[in-house]
Amino acid sequence: MSEPSAVRTPSVLPPLRAPALTEVFRALLEADFTVQLRNNRALLLSFALPLVVLFALFASKFYSALGDRQFKVASALTLGMASIAILGYAMTVARDREKGVFQRLRVTPAPTWTIMSSRLLVQVAAIMAMAVLVLVAADLFEGVSLIAEAYLLTFICVIFSSALFLGVGQALAGLIKSADTLNAVGRIAYLPLFALGLFAHSTIFGTTFELISRWSPGGTVETLLTGAMNPSSWNSDTWLALAASAAYSVVFAGIGIRWFQWGAR
Amino acid sequence: MTSEAPPVTGLALQVKDLRVSYGSKRAVDGVSLDINEGEIFGLLGPNGAGKTSTLSAIEGLLKPTSGSILVRQVDVRANPGLAKALIGVQLQSTSFQSELKNSEIVKLYAGLYGVPLTKPAIFDRLTEIHLGDEASRRFSQLSGGQQKRLSLLIATVHDPPLVLLDEPTSGLDPQARRQLWDRIEGIRKSGRSILLTTHSMEEAQSVCDRVAIMDHGKILTVDTPAGLIEKHKNDPNVLAVARGQVTLEDVFIGLTGRDLRE
Numbered sequence: 443m444s445e446p447s448a449v450r451t452p453s454v455l456p457p458l459r460a461p462a463l464t465e466v467f468r469a470l471l472e473a474d475f476t477v478q479l480r481n482n483r484a485l486l487l488s489f490a491l492p493l494v495v496l497f498a499l500f501a502s503k504f505y506s507a508l509g510d511r512q513f514k515v516a517s518a519l520t521l522g523m524a525s526i527a528i529l530g531y532a533m534t535v536a537r538d539r540e541k542g543v544f545q546r547l548r549v550t551p552a553p554t555w556t557i558m559s560s561r562l563l564v565q566v567a568a569i570m571a572m573a574v575l576v577l578v579a580a581d582l583f584e585g586v587s588l589i590a591e592a593y594l595l596t597f598i599c600v601i602f603s604s605a606l607f608l609g610v611g612q613a614l615a616g617l618i619k620s621a622d623t624l625n626a627v628g629r630i631a632y633l634p635l636f637a638l639g640l641f642a643h644s645t646i647f648g649t650t651f652e653l654i655s656r657w658s659p660g661g662t663v664e665t666l667l668t669g670a671m672n673p674s675s676w677n678s679d680t681w682l683a684l685a686a687s688a689a690y691s692v693v694f695a696g697i698g699i700r701w702f703q704w705g706a707r
Numbered sequence: 708m709t710s711e712a713p714p715v716t717g718l719a720l721q722v723k724d725l726r727v728s729y730g731s732k733r734a735v736d737g738v739s740l741d742i743n744e745g746e747i748f749g750l751l752g753p754n755g756a757g758k759t760s761t762l763s764a765i766e767g768l769l770k771p772t773s774g775s776i777l778v779r780q781v782d783v784r785a786n787p788g789l790a791k792a793l794i795g796v797q798l799q800s801t802s803f804q805s806e807l808k809n810s811e812i813v814k815l816y817a818g819l820y821g822v823p824l825t826k827p828a829i830f831d832r833l834t835e836i837h838l839g840d841e842a843s844r845r846f847s848q849l850s851g852g853q854q855k856r857l858s859l860l861i862a863t864v865h866d867p868p869l870v871l872l873d874e875p876t877s878g879l880d881p882q883a884r885r886q887l888w889d890r891i892e893g894i895r896k897s898g899r900s901i902l903l904t905t906h907s908m909e910e911a912q913s914v915c916d917r918v919a920i921m922d923h924g925k926i927l928t929v930d931t932p933a934g935l936i937e938k939h940k941n942d943p944n945v946l947a948v949a950r951g952q953v954t955l956e957d958v959f960i961g962l963t964g965r966d967l968r969e
Contacts, residue, residue, distance in 0.1 A: 469818025
């Protein structure tokens with residue numbers, strides 16, 4: 443077999459210009475969405491796990507003491523967000539960093555913030571899709587039907603809360619260089635982040651534990667989402683949960699940005 | 708800040724007094740080099756000499772401590788977006804998102820340079836490097852030689868005037884290496900300039916118009932491969948390591964020493 447022509451004769455003039463941001467974003471988003479849709483683990487964590495937890499919370503009487511019906515839906519949503527951000531997003535970032543994917547992207551004209559923004563946007567889209575699925579399932583199978591304003595408010599709060607968990611994912615990816623270590627730490631961190639919040643509206647382990655649980659990252663999000671699903675019950679606790687979620691987001695994102703490194707070395 | 712490149716001046720790359728440090732360790736120490744339009748320039752040096760750090764600074768992966776880098780008169784630090792658009796890069800070890808097919812990788816990188824490619828155009832480009840049948844496969848499913856070919860295609864997908872190749876033929880068998888040399892020569896024939904790093908004296912002699920030997924972050928000497936041999940053939944350090952007629956490898960070892968590098 444003869445060697446193919448060494449390099450093609452240029453059919454277009456060299457692009458002696460920096461590409462437009464829209465061109466860069468279009469290319470990145472298309473690739474990142476494709477990666478997300480082909481990642482079976484991410485799909486499982488994004489959609490199957492929250493549904494399993496939703497049905498489990500409603501199926502067992504043991505969980506009736508945890509909170510009302512909206513709280514259980516909020517818990518499933520919180521689990522979905524934590525899964526997507528910590529076990530999905532952070533792991534993918536660590537893996538790609540280790541393989542040198544980011545370094546290859548960084549030598550292109552794409553500004554570095556677009557590389558990460560594109561990935562975060564895809565994660566937010568995945569979280570929104572998960573929220574739709576969970577809310578539809580909650581309505582169809584568990585009879586948790588919301589008024590239109592409540593759905594709107596819930597989606598807004600889901601987007602708002604996704605910043606917290608994506609911030610946690612970014613912080614983990616920033617602090618832990620190795621993908622294997624991050625996988626292990628992520629699994630450990632993910633359980634308390636979600637599981638601790640499950641007791642945010644329950645005193646079965648005492649009021650101190652309830653207080654800790656309520657103001658844990660998962661607990662604040664669950665309180666916020668429970669309030670969003672029932673706007674008439676939105677009160678000062680919900681506002682405080684909103685403020686706490688914002689504070690957590692800023693802290694975790696700050697850690698993630700401060701210590702993030704594009705290369706594995 | 709302009710987004711258009713200035714007119715061609717004859718120099719594809721100008722590096723002046725470049726310094727790069729990792730903490731207290733200076734990896735690149737006052738490197739200056741010019742690469743002409745249509746020239747293949749080789750950077751030779753033992754491990755840790757500063758070759759990859761020099762390339763990384765030009766690519767924008769590392770922030771130099773001092774010095775200037777101009778790609779076709781565009782300052783890499785002042786206008787990184789435009790400078791990067793003028794450069795094609797093949798890193799020492801390349802990896803892409805494992806979920807993407809080869810055709811999708813080409814599309815992604817073309818898009819990042821603002822070059823929209825249709826599916827047939829992508830297939831044509833893959834076919835030109837004998838990877839048309841691999842369009843729907845993953846990068847990890849390709850052989851080492853195929854991966855290097857695809858990496859080089861991606862590095863040149865936007866027809867850049869300057870191509871940076873970091874050890875482009877490392878790990879390849881002789882056939883694949885020769886094929887890649889032909890491709891590199893083809894890039895030059897299409898009017899592009901190339902800066903490559905290599906450990907292979909054979910590669911430097913076969914492919915490069917000029918070669919710089921680097922060690923401890925400094926450029927020790929620059930000339931054509933034949934010119935380097937001529938210039939250093941009577942150097943006592945070179946004669947001490949020569950086995951018969953002085954070769955480029957003798958010059959290299961004579962200038963950089965016999966000690967093993969990590």
